[in-house]
Amino acid sequence: xxxxxxxxxxxxxxxxxxxxxxxxxxxxxxxxxxxxxxxxxxxxxxxxxxxxxxxxxxxxxxxxxxxxxxxxxxxxxxxxxxxxxxxxxxxxxxxxxxxxxxxxxxxxxxxxxxxxxxxxxxxxxxxxxxxxxxxxxxxxxxxxxxxxxxxxxxxxxxxxxxxxxxxxxxxxxxxxxxxxxxxxxxxxxxxxxxxxxxxxxxxxxxxxxxxxxxxxxxxxxxxxxxxxxxxxxxxxxxxxxxxxxxxxxxxxxxxxxxxxxxxxxxxxxxxxxxxxxxxxxxxxxxxxxxxxxxxxxxxxxxxxxxxxx
Numbered sequence: 001x002x003x004x005x006x007x008x009x010x011x012x013x014x015x016x017x018x019x020x021x022x023x024x025x026x027x028x029x030x031x032x033x034x035x036x037x038x039x040x041x042x043x044x045x046x047x048x049x050x051x052x053x054x055x056x057x058x059x060x061x062x063x064x065x066x067x068x069x070x071x072x073x074x075x076x077x078x079x080x081x082x083x084x085x086x087x088x089x090x091x092x093x094x095x096x097x098x099x100x101x102x103x104x105x106x107x108x109x110x111x112x113x114x115x116x117x118x119x120x121x122x123x124x125x126x127x128x129x130x131x132x133x134x135x136x137x138x139x140x141x142x143x144x145x146x147x148x149x150x151x152x153x154x155x156x157x158x159x160x161x162x163x164x165x166x167x168x169x170x171x172x173x174x175x176x177x178x179x180x181x182x183x184x185x186x187x188x189x190x191x192x193x194x195x196x197x198x199x200x201x202x203x204x205x206x207x208x209x210x211x212x213x214x215x216x217x218x219x220x221x222x223x224x225x226x227x228x229x230x231x232x233x234x235x236x237x238x239x240x241x242x243x244x245x246x247x248x249x250x251x252x253x254x255x256x257x258x259x260x261x262x263x264x265x266x267x268x269x270x271x272x273x274x275x276x277x278x279x280x281x282x283x284x285x286x287x288x289x290x291x292x293x294x295x296x297x298x299x300x301x302x303x304x305x306x307x308x309x
Contacts, residue, residue, distance in 0.1 A: 002027065003211060004062045006048055006092060007069030008041075009034040011172045012107075012200060016066065017041055019204045027060055029053065030069065048088045057095035064103035064211045067092050070144065072174065074137050074264045085140040086147065093151045096158050105161045105210045107203075108145040110220060111138060112164065115193070115273035122278040125164070125218040135266035149218070161210040163203075165221035166277060169297060170200030171304040175270075178262055180236040181305040186263075187240050188248055191272045192230050198223025199292035199300060209286040219286060222279035224294040229271065235298035237305070245272075 001024045007013045008028030014036070017026050021038045028034055031047040046053045048069050057065075069092075071084045089106070096104045113123050114131035129146065132139035145162060152160040167176035176197065179185055198221060206221045233240050243251065252265040282288040292300070 001063040004060055004065045006067050013068045016204050016207055048092055054095050057099045062101050065096055065101055066105045066207055068107050081140045086143050089144050097155050103159050106148045108162050108164045110164045110166045110277045112142050112145050113275055115269045115275040117273050119274050122276050124278050125220055125281055134269055159216040161215050162218045163206055163210055163221050165203050166196035166198050166223055168200055168203050169197045169301045172200055175267055180301055182238050184241045185233055185238045187242050188245050188271050189242050192228050193274045194226045195229050195232055196222050196226045196276050199297040202290045202292055206288050209288050215286055219282040220277035220279050221282055222277055223290045224292055224297050226276055227294055237302055
């Protein structure tokens with residue numbers, strides 16, 4: 001297969017490229033340089049919003065496009081988030097339609113469901129996307145997911161897959177990994193929700209399974225067995241700092257304002273409420289089963305913590 005990866009220069013994109021290039025032809029699209037790229041990966045340094053990006057799709061003859069090129073920086077402006085995430089994703093999907101690309105895979109997130117006190121224990125893919133109700137910064141991620149759902153119905157000629165993984169941990173720079181790598185992670189007194197995490201290599205394998213020609217639909221991507229937050233923090237190795245709930249939000253808001261933390265205060269809900277998903281559909285339709293258990297997943301996180309210093 002000939003597979004294009006947008007956002008290939010991110011840590012997860014690089015991991016995916018190094019996994020796929022052994023069996024497929026990989027073409028990367030990213031405005032950032034791809035450091036340490038395998039020699040056989042064809043790289044295009046282009047912003048997906050630019051007109052000349054379409055030429056790559058026109059001449060690429062891709063069998064599948066994997067779209068990872070989403071902005072997650074909580075300090076970026078809402079305008080930047082909208083133009084890059086919503087408009088950029090829309091352009092990539094339209095390129096697939098115009099140039100006969102048969103498969104589009106979007107990496108979304110289970111965070112689109114939102115952590116809530118009234119959540120079912122395990123959420124199905126049909127659960128309403130309420131993630132932006134209390135955390136406005138996730139609104140564009142919900143928007144991208146819904147845009148892809150609309151695309152799925154409007155353009156049946158392009159087999160569309162939306163993957164919603166739980167908290168991805170590993171060398172990736174995302175909120176869950178950054179939090180668990182903290183030397184002194186904060187925890188809320190009186191709250192110990194069950195949490196699902198997934199090894200980054202399991203996510204890469206789920207993406208490869210989603211690239212199969214017959215695969216289409218929306219799929220939750222769970223990882224190892226769920227564990228209490230206190231268990232994850234113990235396995236991560238940091239020294240927990242317990243906060244009363246009424247203090248946590250103003251303290252985090254102050255630290256955020258002074259740029260002393262990368263953890264925005266609305267993320268507190270993930271330390272309070274459950275947001276776990278049912279992975280039966282991915283197992284049955286894609287053949288996806290996580291390979292890494294909790295001990296292996298957290299050992300990998302600890303290793304990346306040492307390497308990143």
